[in-house]
Amino acid sequence: MRINLTKKDIINSIYMQIGFSKKISENIFDDILDQIVENLIKYKKLKISNFGTFVLKIKKSRPGYNFKTKQKEIISERSVVQFKPSKEFKNFINNHV
Numbered sequence: 001m002r003i004n005l006t007k008k009d010i011i012n013s014i015y016m017q018i019g020f021s022k023k024i025s026e027n028i029f030d031d032i033l034d035q036i037v038e039n040l041i042k043y044k045k046l047k048i049s050n051f052g053t054f055v056l057k058i059k060k061s062r063p064g065y066n067f068k069t070k071q072k073e074i075i076s077e078r079s080v081v082q083f084k085p086s087k088e089f090k091n092f093i094n095n096h097v
Contacts, residue, residue, distance in 0.1 A: 040081065052085040 007029065014025035036054065039046045046054045057080050064075040085093075 050086055050088040052083055052089055055082045055084070056080075057082055 011022060011025045011029055014020065014028060015022050018025070020028070036046060040054055040056045044056045048054075059078050059080055061077045062075050064073050065071075066073050
């Protein structure tokens with residue numbers, strides 16, 4: 001059972017379905033990812049119709065514990081991306097599982 005989907009797999013799928021060269025297919029895929037990242041950074045939220053919403057959240061720093069060194073440490077503040085699937089996406093998944 002395969003659980004990983006690679007960039008190469010997606011590019012090959014674009015290549016096979018649309019018929020563009022692999023280089024053009026790779027450029028299309030990279031442009032899509034660039035748009036997602038740019039919009040998340042600029043607006044902190046990105047909604048893709050019938051798919052879901054990506055939200056950029058800031059996690060505050062907090063105390064933590066390093067199990068390797070057995071020392072208490074501060075986990076630094078960082079940005080995380082959260083994804084909430086749309087109702088249509090959830091229905092599609094539930095009908096095809």
